[in-house]
Amino acid sequence: MALFSLLSQINSSNTNWGVRARLIRLYKQPSFTNKDELGSLEMVLHDEVGDRIHATLRAPLYERIGKDLTEGKLYIFRNFIVVDNMSTFKTTHHRHKINLFRKSVIREFQDENFPSFMYNFTEFEQLAPQNQPDARYLIDVIGRVNRQLSCTLWAEYINDLLPYLENSNDDEPVIVAIQFARIHQFRDQDVKVANTFHVTKVTVNEDNDVFKAFKKKLSINDTGDFKMVTSSNYDIYDDLANGKAKFRTLAYLNDHQDDDTYWVDATIVDIQTPRDCWYLACKKCAKRMIEVEEVPQICEFCGFENPMKIFRYKLDVMVVDSTGSAVFLLWNKACASLIGQTAAEMKESHGDCSNAIPKVIEDAVLDKRVLFEVRGSSFKTFKGSANYTVSRLAYDDEIMELYTRIYTGNEDTTTDEHGNMTEMSSNSNSAENMDSNKNKLEKGKEKCSPEVDQEPNNGVQINDEDVEAVNNETNDAPVKRTNETLINANTDPVKTFKRRQVVVKKEK
Template sequence: MGMYSLTSELSTFKNRSAMKVRVIRTYLVREKKGSSDIKSQKLVLHDPEDTVIHASIPAKIVPKFIHSFVEGKVYGVKNFYVVSNWHTYKTNMHEYMLQFNHETIFKELRSENFPWYMYRLRSFNSLKGNSELNGKELIDISGRVVEVYGPQEKNIGGHNARLIDFVLEDANGEVKICSSYDVTQVLFNLDYPEFINFMDSLRDIGYQTPMKSIASLSSFSFKNTMDESSSKSMELITINEIYDNDKVAARISGIVNPTDWFYSSCRKPGCNEKLEISEGVNKCFKCLKIWEDGILRYKITLRVVDMKGNASFLLWDRECLELIGIIAAELYERSNKTNEPLQQITNLVAKTLLFQITAKKDHTSHHNECNSDMPISLGDDDFLEGFLSDEAESPIAILPPVAVGDATEEPI
């Protein structure tokens, strides 16, 4: 290596060493969650021998480096301290780490002949039941997302945080990810060799992801809506059979009225009744309260189709919030209160979802809506491919039962 030292050659007695490294990861650590004050900047680096080492930049000199290091690029770094790896949760298990100081200098270098070791991937089998696994080491894994739980609001350290957890799967099993806040990074569908090789490995063995779901509750919750459905095989039914069952897989073919996607509801906790204008005021005829204004909530009527028929499904606020990602009031403000169809609403069209439905008894009188002889724009083979392919074009969601209440709408 000439003028550059390898990680294996580092010593705490040398502070004039120089290294040629590729940046695997760079991130800022805040003083506390939600704070704009920076505590430090961290780097994860690897040398030409694929040895990974951690580097720390103290807050006082972060401005010198904050925009200088780019993940994936190669740099020459000189004049740093070699100190003990004192972190509790470690990006690598090396004995030492680097600590930058006021004399540290760096320069971006050519990377054509420098090896690429951005990931240290571990198989799920190597993690499960491994008594020798160090629980303090932060490791890299790759997999296909097969189950996602709805975001949960949690208070952590006195600050509100939005948490979401999901399940990854490879050819050997499943694993659930828990983040380490600032350091954890989740990457999707990048055009890197590691991603391509993983997908090719699944195709080589003829592996297909079984149908999973997006659940309405997180595993952080006491009870999970997926407990029952994930414990046994999921049986698909057609729209024609929905009156004898409560789960149906279907594709959204359209929005019945894309400009009529919300209503103003009562502000009383637990009462989501639509407010009506009565004698010039907004009145809830369920709890008999009068409000100056209500809470905007989603109410979207979908046209859905499957291989055998079609129907109208009514989605309420909770389900729409999970699919669209923002509350109705915020979407209304972003739209500048326009009466034109919104992209966030029309984007629901063509999604293939697994619906869990609640049907009122009087809906059976409209059973003729589910006409098995009605032609579908997609052929049955194409439609099946959308459900069963391991390259499905959209996520498959399971929605919790909705309380239809006093709604007089016909959709289920």
């Protein structure tokens, strides 16, 4: 047997293999029983011809041979077990993976001529739906943040990226490289990518040859073929996955105006704001200002001198579920996520909205099923209609799938008027239910305000759920959104309402 083998040559026939490889990715996998404890140290390696393989080091061996490993360095691996790669999402295309055990040896070595293939980028064109990309394999992508490829980032991943987005400008584009991203396609819709805990690695505007080469490529062929949009800044995935989110029906909210925070699964069926869905806002207090030509403009409420014009959204929407209806107030952050454009961009493309809501907003919002987070104490009665302020929302395909799996489970279930889960009778009168829902919807529409023109607050200080502190929202501010899929705005809201029977987890 040769002193060292290529990764393509190893198999499960023995444990005496020796390979030389560069460590591409190194990450800790938490224990299944205790997420605060180390379960294993995971690695991705490539050999001198660029072939890759995944390797696993169990937690008990970490202190002996794993704690000093560093990404990018070269190592000799000896004496390991080769097994079939049965992972659900695979970091490599190798049919095998390496399991290190008590006899394994890892030793660093130096070789200036050993190649470095830290990335294996997939072109966006390869992710087109017609190419049917294989979602089993994690991929690397690089792009300039804009709008072509939808990318969903969770938790610390988006937190690492947000500072770059908030301070970006046209002269210095935000270049993002994502290693080991998951391919996601919902039915026949466009493909997007998302991070996968804990293997995904996001790198932004690095000063290395990879990023320099990409920037040079942009300057030569700046056609938008390499643009990418990133999302989402709503960190709710963990709340759903860990069962922390408390779901209630609209009927429950209307009957219990308590101080607790709840999630509601509802569909937007109408926009109650007839005009002025965006406004000129003070950067400090977010209150409405009268638009004038001069800048800087001093806010008459807090005295802040605004160096530039900031525009913010404000929408009242009618939502329904299987138990009733309510009006939800959406502030700037939530609106921008749903619409896919900042208020500044809408202002630039549509002028003002004093006469009617732009169709692009109606198309993006109406008949959209959304998970809303509201606080019961935000309840207000405005011209006879229940009104709540939305603090967070989500409609990303992955979140909806997770919600359906964990919180609903059984499609043959519904909720009673108190938000408790009950079984649906197989011979229930569908026509009667539809008529009842339609009456609730029409009654709610009659009660809703034809015009809402309230300021965000009565004082200088504002609530977190009301204001996103502008996020440096300028006319060239990037869009952060969770999904670009729009539900047909011509869908009958009553049919949409009936088609989706929600299930709410009963509070113990």
